[in-house]
Amino acid sequence: MKRELLKFLLFAVLILVAPLAFKGGYLLNVLVFVGINTMLAVALNLLLGYAGQISLGHAGFFGIGAYLSGVLTATCGWNPWLAMPFAALAVGILAGLIGFPILKLKGHYLAMATLGLGIIIYIVFNETVDLTGGPSGLSGIPNFAVGSLVFDSDIKNYYLVWTFTLAVVLFSVNLAGSRVGRALRAVHDSEVAARVMGVNVRLLKVQVFALSAVICSLAGSLYAHTMTFISPVSFGFNFSVELLTMVVIGGLGSVYGSFLGAALLTLLPELLRGAQDYDIVIYGGLLMVMVMFVPGGLVRGIPDLFRRMARLREDAGNA
Amino acid sequence: MRKLIATCSVVSICFLSATAVFAAGTVKIGGLFAVTGPAAFLGEPERNTAKMVVEEINKAGGIKGHKLELIAYDTSGDATKAVQLATKLIKDDHVTAIIGPSTTGESMAVIQVAEREQVPLISCAAGIKITEPVKKWVFKTAQNDTLAVVKIYEYLQKHKLSKVAILTVSDGFGASGREQLKSQAAKNGISIVSDDTYGPKDTDMTAQLTKIRGSQAQAIICWGTNPGPAVIAKNVRQLGIKTPLFMSHGVSSKKFIELAGEAAEGIKLPSGKVIVAELLPASDRQKSSLMAFVKDYKLHYHAEGDHFGGHAWDAVMLLKNAIEHGGDSRVTIREQLEKTHGFAGIGGVFSYSARDHAGLNKDAFVLVEVRKKGWVIVK
Amino acid sequence: MKVREFLCKKRKTMQFEQILQYTFSGLSTGAIYALIGIGFSIIFTATGIINFAQGEFVMLGGMLTLFFLEVLKLPLWAAIPSAVAVSALAGLLFERLAIRPLRQPTPLNLVIVTIAGSILIRGLAMLLWGKDTHAIPPFTGDEPISIAGATILPQHIWILAITLLIIAVNKFFFYHTISGKAMRACSYNRRAAGLVGIDVHRMVLFSFVISSVLGSLAGIIVAPLTMTAYDVGIMLGLKGFCAAIIGGMSSGMATVVGGLILGVLESLGAGLISSGYKDAIAFIILLLILFIRPQGLFGKAESERV
Secondary structure, eight states: OHHHHHHHHHHHHHHHHHHHHHTTOHHHHHHHHHHHHHHHHHHHHIIIIISOOOOSOHHHHHHHHHHHHHHHHHTTOOOHHHHHHHHHHHHHHHHHHHHHHHTTSOHHHHHHHHHHHHHHHHHHHHHOHHHHOGGGOEEOOOOOEETTEEOOSHHHHHHHHHHHHHHHHHHHHHHHHSHHHHHHHHHHHOHHHHHHTTOOHHHHHHHHHHHHHHHHHHHHHHHHHHHSEEOGGGGSHHHHHHHHHHHHHHOTTOHHHHHHHHHHHHHHHHHHGGGGGGHHHHHHHHHHHHHHHOTTOHHHHHHHHHHHHHHHHHHHHHO | OHHHHHHHHHHHHHHHHHHHHTSTTEEEEEEEEOOSSTTHHHHHHHHHHHHHHHHHHHHTTTBTTBEEEEEEEEOTTOHHHHHHHHHHHHHTSOOSEEEOOSSHHHHHHHHHHHHHHTOOEEEOOOOGGGTSSOOTTEEEOSOOHHHHHHHHHHHHHHTTOOEEEEEEESSHHHHHHHHHHHHHHGGGTOEEEEEEEEOTTOOOOHHHHHHHHHTTOSEEEEEOOTTHHHHHHHHHHHTTOOSOEEOOGGGOSHHHHHHHGGGGTTOEEEEEGGGGGGGSOTTOTTHHHHHHHHHHHHHHHSSOOOHHHHHHHHHHHHHHHHHHHSOSSHHHHHHHHHTOOSEEOSSOEEOOBTTBSSOOOGGGEEEEEEETTEEEEOO | OHHHHHHHHHHHHHHHHHHHHHHHHHHHHHHHHHHHHHHHHHHHHHHSOOOTTHHHHHHHHHHHHHHHHHTSOOOHHHHHHHHHHHHHHHHHHHIIIIITTOSSOOHHHHHHHHHHHHHHHHHHHHHHHOSOOBOOOOSSOOOOEEETTEEEOHHHHHHHHHHHHHHHHHHHHHHHSHHHHHHHHHHHOHHHHHHTTOOHHHHHHHHHHHHHHHHHHHHHHHHHHHOBOTTOHHHHHHHHHHHHHHTTTOSSHHHHHHHHHHHHHHHHIIIIIOSTTHHHHHHHHHHHHHHHOTTOSSOOOOOOOO
16 A cells, blocks of 8 residues: 555656646647546546446546536536536436446447447537537636636646546545455456455446546536537547547556556647648557557556566577 | 656757747748548648648748748647647747637637737638637638528528528537528528438438428528538439528538539529639629639649638738738737738638628628539529 | 318328338438448357447448449449458458457457557548548439339339348358358357367458448448448448347347338437437437347347356
């Protein structure tokens, strides 16, 4: 546990000093989104990596969080700090209710059902024009503010978003080592065995599903109030897939892996910008190669690579 | 270690780009175009045109001796990306003005960045809310949807057709069209008897059209961009619907006629003047700009220039004008843009003012009809 | 009074005509969903993989036909088999290069690999053929045919006929040929099939080839109506998916009926309820079926798998 805490502190310090390296440049703006995506990836990882339940609809929860926050503040004039917990609560209840029937399903069927759910949510964003502004989006969402401090620049948003992200990371790390975390892993390995051990599997799965959705909703609120504009495109099927990819590429069941995955996939388009139209091909190809050759994700793949290189060097030394 | 390497490379890139700013006398302008993704039909011609115009300007010696440099990024139609790239253009590339984004959604998202950083932005999107209410740093070149709607409604009024059915695509373009079709209806003595939508990727709209056939509509107005309207044109023909069909300026390119084939015949739509450039009388103020654009585009890309590309043409030329009249600082460019008066471009004759950052009136559109796989102007 | 009665009657026939038209439209889109859905289930039953790249083969069918027609100037009767052959080759390569070499073929990794495959195929198609939408000429003219007040196009008849033909061939293959029976054996129990001497790997390869052929055929017959572009595969693929789920992931009639039901409900939904929520209807049906009858509309209940 001490080691975990040390790891977290190191990570937190790294995050805190990172902006110094970027001097308010554009990459800082990207890092804000790395923060939001890390939060989402960690949330999905709780469900996917710990409890072994796939979801292809998490962008939907992210979207509901963003839209509730957006509509309540921009249209109804609420304070963002009030809208955020309200949205999270609403999403939690919704996810809890849907969780019961949906988590009865397994494997591919669960993937399909969550995918369907995500698409339905997306369609609702598009069609309820009077409320959400429909496909043209919702603008005029206020920034977060504390007193006279308005979070309207990249550097302020960076620290705001990462405060939440670090809290989520710490929470997840703790959860993994707790009784609940162990129960979750038991569910992942064998539901029957977990049930025999006295775990209320069904309730536990629904709880994790709801928890994961709540974190997504918080990320959604952060997104809405930092962007000040939202439109349905950001919450579609593609984004659900991207989240899934972040988790898998980062490494299932690893919180820091989710960060690596989120960072890689958010920064990748920046690196591929020079490739212009070729970027989609490179992206697809890279994804394929990653899953084929680094199936355990970055968090296990990188040390593996080093080990293999060390062995090669040793062999060369012996020869 | 990885982090360190990444940091080092980023710092060195920043350093390199910082030195580039001081290269002799170039004016940097940024471009945000949706070159890939669902709005690629807008972004691609826009980027191509912007590149072409900048090249032509530089060939002719630049602006007052200054070369132009275009730094264009692909937003793939995503608002988040558009905001990030706008920030990148401003903070890392140090551009003096930005052209784009291509869609209304992206433009709305980017506005806050432009306003905060005080950089002139000339959007290529049509949504009316981009410049209404007026934002200090934001202008646009694409004609408001309202103008297109009014063009159709005027024709309907003239021919005593008052009941219309509208069928709009459920994306930003269609949603904005739908809003304007509804809000302008009463003013023009039109009543909407049927209001339907279709998805951007839908492949069959006979269900909606069958419903419309059952209504008492005297005209059908469809608001969308390829390929949906072409499918609708074909479906209308299949169902034997004789009600006159109107489209939006979203399909005013040869591509639509090619896709819809026979079914396109007789369809009327409001369009920027570029597709009928040759048919315009010599007295038309835009004629010379239009002919130049069409000729250049053909030369550079071996393709027809369309009015989407025209939005970028107008944006670059407006910037050029502003720089010629004032200087190349952000503040003077903005001031000069606002003073633009009677600039005959591709989209229309622009006259900006402190109260109007869209700058066009309904003469920007002509009503055209598809006849024998070509366009004719409807009088 | 008479006039009112007449009007009333007229209204009723109008409604009947409308519903007939909705049904026809629905059946033809449904047939396409069915073909794609069968492609999904063939791979699923043989390998347990949900192939998210299935929709891309639909796109390949249309785009390749166009390529052979326009660039190589082949006649239609030659362009279609060529397009199918190339798609089959793509399916084969996909299995050999992406699916088989997978080191840890967990369901999750398989999902990601097929998604990556679909992004890659779509990207390559975009680079090769550009982003424009293209029209393909109908097989035999486009003069509307009127049936009891509803109208359809000759292409609709082609779609229904080819779908029926494919189903028949499919049935014959799976029940009356050695390879087909072997594939079915694999789907029941891969290990047992392997033990009795069936080359399971080859059967997996087969399933990818067959489903890419089905997908591309669906893409080809529908393209004259809907036109084609590099990104048509996504939504069609998802709908085909729904069809397969409604049919309980079987490769036979159940999926066909699933596709047709989906098509008709969508069309009725768009006409009678709300065109905006039309796609939502498909997915709500999907959810309801998964909640209430996860074995599909027609399947027998299966005991829970651990």
